[in-house]
Amino acid sequence: MVFSSLTFWFFYLPCVLLAYYAVPRAARNWVLFFVSLAFYGWGEPVYILLMLFTILLNYVAGMLIEKAEGNKKKRKTWLILSVVANLGLLVFFKYSGMIVDTLNMLPFVNIAFEAPGLPIGISFYTFQAMSYTIDVYKEDTKVQRNPMLLGTYVTLFPQLIAGPIVRYKDVADQLVSRRESVYQFSRGVMLFLVGLGKKILLANQFAAMWENLGGADAQGLVARWAGLTALSLQIYFDFSGYSDMARGLGKMIGFDFMENFNYPYISKSITEFWRRWHISLSTWFRDYLYIPLGGNRKGFGRQIFNLFVVWSMTGLWHGAAYNFLLWGLYFFLLLVAEKLFLGKLLQKAPAFVGHIYALFFIMIGWAIFNFEDVAALGEFVGGLFVPADGFMSQNSASVMLSYLPVTLAGIVLSTPVLRVLHSKLEGKNVLFVLEGIFAVAVMFLCVASLVSDSYNPFIYFRF
Amino acid sequence: MNNKKAHIAIIAIFLVFTFAFSVLFFAIPKTDYSSTEKRHLAQMPEVSLENFFSGKLTTALEGGTQAGYIADHFPFRSFFVGLNSYWNLGIGSTASNGYYFAQDGYIITKPSQVNDSDLVLSRINQFSASFDEVAMMVVPSAGYMLQEKLPLNRVDYPDAQVYDYILANKAENISFCDVRDTFTQMHRQGTQIYYRTDHHWTSEGAYAAYREVCSVLGQEPVEREAYNVTTYNNFFGTTYSSSGYFLRDPDTIQVWENKALADSIKVSISEIRDGEEVTESFDSMYFESHLQEDDMYPVFLDGNHRLVTIENSKAKTDETLLLLKDSFAHCMAPFLAENYSKIVMVDLRYYAEDVTALAQSEGVDKVLMLYGMDSFCTDATSFANLVFY
Numbered sequence: 001m002v003f004s005s006l007t008f009w010f011f012y013l014p015c016v017l018l019a020y021y022a023v024p025r026a027a028r029n030w031v032l033f034f035v036s037l038a039f040y041g042w043g044e045p046v047y048i049l050l051m052l053f054t055i056l057l058n059y060v061a062g063m064l065i066e067k068a069e070g071n072k073k074k075r076k077t078w079l080i081l082s083v084v085a086n087l088g089l090l091v092f093f094k095y096s097g098m099i100v101d102t103l104n105m106l107p108f109v110n111i112a113f114e115a116p117g118l119p120i121g122i123s124f125y126t127f128q129a130m131s132y133t134i135d136v137y138k139e140d141t142k143v144q145r146n147p148m149l150l151g152t153y154v155t156l157f158p159q160l161i162a163g164p165i166v167r168y169k170d171v172a173d174q175l176v177s178r179r180e181s182v183y184q185f186s187r188g189v190m191l192f193l194v195g196l197g198k199k200i201l202l203a204n205q206f207a208a209m210w211e212n213l214g215g216a217d218a219q220g221l222v223a224r225w226a227g228l229t230a231l232s233l234q235i236y237f238d239f240s241g242y243s244d245m246a247r248g249l250g251k252m253i254g255f256d257f258m259e260n261f262n263y264p265y266i267s268k269s270i271t272e273f274w275r276r277w278h279i280s281l282s283t284w285f286r287d288y289l290y291i292p293l294g295g296n297r298k299g300f301g302r303q304i305f306n307l308f309v310v311w312s313m314t315g316l317w318h319g320a321a322y323n324f325l326l327w328g329l330y331f332f333l334l335l336v337a338e339k340l341f342l343g344k345l346l347q348k349a350p351a352f353v354g355h356i357y358a359l360f361f362i363m364i365g366w367a368i369f370n371f372e373d374v375a376a377l378g379e380f381v382g383g384l385f386v387p388a389d390g391f392m393s394q395n396s397a398s399v400m401l402s403y404l405p406v407t408l409a410g411i412v413l414s415t416p417v418l419r420v421l422h423s424k425l426e427g428k429n430v431l432f433v434l435e436g437i438f439a440v441a442v443m444f445l446c447v448a449s450l451v452s453d454s455y456n457p458f459i460y461f462r463f
Numbered sequence: 464m465n466n467k468k469a470h471i472a473i474i475a476i477f478l479v480f481t482f483a484f485s486v487l488f489f490a491i492p493k494t495d496y497s498s499t500e501k502r503h504l505a506q507m508p509e510v511s512l513e514n515f516f517s518g519k520l521t522t523a524l525e526g527g528t529q530a531g532y533i534a535d536h537f538p539f540r541s542f543f544v545g546l547n548s549y550w551n552l553g554i555g556s557t558a559s560n561g562y563y564f565a566q567d568g569y570i571i572t573k574p575s576q577v578n579d580s581d582l583v584l585s586r587i588n589q590f591s592a593s594f595d596e597v598a599m600m601v602v603p604s605a606g607y608m609l610q611e612k613l614p615l616n617r618v619d620y621p622d623a624q625v626y627d628y629i630l631a632n633k634a635e636n637i638s639f640c641d642v643r644d645t646f647t648q649m650h651r652q653g654t655q656i657y658y659r660t661d662h663h664w665t666s667e668g669a670y671a672a673y674r675e676v677c678s679v680l681g682q683e684p685v686e687r688e689a690y691n692v693t694t695y696n697n698f699f700g701t702t703y704s705s706s707g708y709f710l711r712d713p714d715t716i717q718v719w720e721n722k723a724l725a726d727s728i729k730v731s732i733s734e735i736r737d738g739e740e741v742t743e744s745f746d747s748m749y750f751e752s753h754l755q756e757d758d759m760y761p762v763f764l765d766g767n768h769r770l771v772t773i774e775n776s777k778a779k780t781d782e783t784l785l786l787l788k789d790s791f792a793h794c795m796a797p798f799l800a801e802n803y804s805k806i807v808m809v810d811l812r813y814y815a816e817d818v819t820a821l822a823q824s825e826g827v828d829k830v831l832m833l834y835g836m837d838s839f840c841t842d843a844t845s846f847a848n849l850v851f852y
Binding site (some may be wrong): 005006007009010011013014017026042044086157183184185187189190192379381394395399401402404405406409427429432435436439440443445446447448449450451452453 | 466467469471472473474476477478480481482484485488515516518521524531532533534535537540543544547548550554555556557580616617618619674707741804844
């Protein structure tokens, strides 16, 4: 189930809120556990079993690590076994198809293999579950003896399928001792509606704009840049919208999850971009991969190697295809260049240079992200610089003009303008009036868009 | 305002909206059929564990390739569809679902994206080789004729290029009837050629085109004084329902009826039902029950059917006309019925049999192809029926 659907909003969510607030506090985590399983099972019920297995696996691993207290070797063995098992499942379900396809390219290799379907959200919840076991190992958190509570943490529906990747130690206390409040609920409502609006009223428009411009086949240099702009805005509003909805829903049931996006497109360097984009993922890789590998403490050469590993993995985490690996390595190169010399140059240069530099490479990055086919990628990116087929067709000019207002709105809204305005009005009554108007408008427009998706007149049909 | 009260108000706005629609969804009576969309709405799937685990339940409720039950039966569905269209209009889109929001209450189809006209014409040429003489008319797009009513941000219509292409490449025995000059003149004089809320031409437009066609077919047109014109209000046609511009006014539709023919007409409509051909006969070309519906255009010959024959015992000639057509022909055929003792109308979208053989068995004297620009540019598949037998 996705948040931006009528099913979630008008059927699932009311049931969850009713059930959650109807039961006594002690039973609320049970409610969350079961409704989260139902949420996950809505699309593909079979994979509930896989998720339960992951929970059990990490529960047992945590207990074993705890039990082996004092025995460093034993603790490490259990940790390694659990990490291997977690990653094994992830690799099997997400990467086996890619691996077999790669092997089949070798001479004399011909493996007949049908890749399993990708269980939704597996990359997110596997990382979450792993963070628990690793935190127990590092003694950053206490072991969870109640399997239901661990299960609630892993399955928690708000962040289950698209993050933020919440670390166990950040929510361990909230799991048992959170206190829901009117203030938190109302902030949750606003965050949810902000996210819903970002997804439905902005991201979907940019998706349509990219599509109407011809997508990969957009004709003309200007049209391609407009398309890439649309794609960049779509990815940001889609993903950050989803994170906002997750955080908002979390607040409605008393949880505070970390902020996942912090206006990434205002960055002045790629290093800064990755501090602002999908923060929970970068943090995860930093804490559970980069630092354990030695980070920057083992000499410059080792640091470069560590970065190489982290960015290859970050790329592949986004999808089981080579363009994602390429995308990760592309950022590895940029980040290393910034560490070596580019960062200093950018600091000396006027701010706008940094902005243009960062946005340029972020956008080219989205092209790499979007094209699985390297030849098509080359053609598209080449067309951004050489007007081999002119600048724009009449059709693409018309599309660009149609989407100009929403594009401008998207550009403005990817900066902190509204946040600044919001904090200026903090505490004033007019803010609540504005919030109320915003809420009503967003709700009506989002329902309008969701309902219209089904509106499909059958003009030529005989009846 | 107390701070806590304000927060409660925000929560209330959200919860009231959310719960109101979930309750309304169950409370309001469901309809099976959407008359604006002309389709049956999604059915409630059977709730069972088997359907749940196979994923069928999810798809049926949320929609996959077909519309889902929830969106199809959402409370105030047309209000929301309209809201969405007008919101998009407000933020810069000049069209909705492929229809321009034009001036003077017009909702006009955008130009076709596909241009199959070369393939279509080659199939028509090939088919025409079996006949001595074939007349052909392609009705210009409404947007092409009414350019000044279109929004400023629009795409050009391909009509001029398509006409040039046809005139240069048509087979020699095809007489092409170009109605553009006549329409331009009528439009300048303020005659309404196309409906505001539908993609078809008006009876005025069809009558003018009928006179042009007569000159090509060598027929004497019936003068307009012969007709009793009845005007019906509240015509909400296809461009109205498809665009979602539900605040636009309805158009009127005119039925031109020659009373002299009241008792001499026999219309036979052939359908395929359960694999069997079923033919029903009627004594009028006008199906007035459709005047009760939002879309009144099927008043002419009951809308789209695979095969319709119109026989007129008082016709000016005893010739038989084969009319290959799309729905533009429906309001012109009644005019032609006065000239031909028999008109055999074939809709290639639904007629999957050998048309040449049909023409032979019917003893056809003349052939007329009458298509809207959109069919001519996009529907190469249907025209394939002409040659692949």
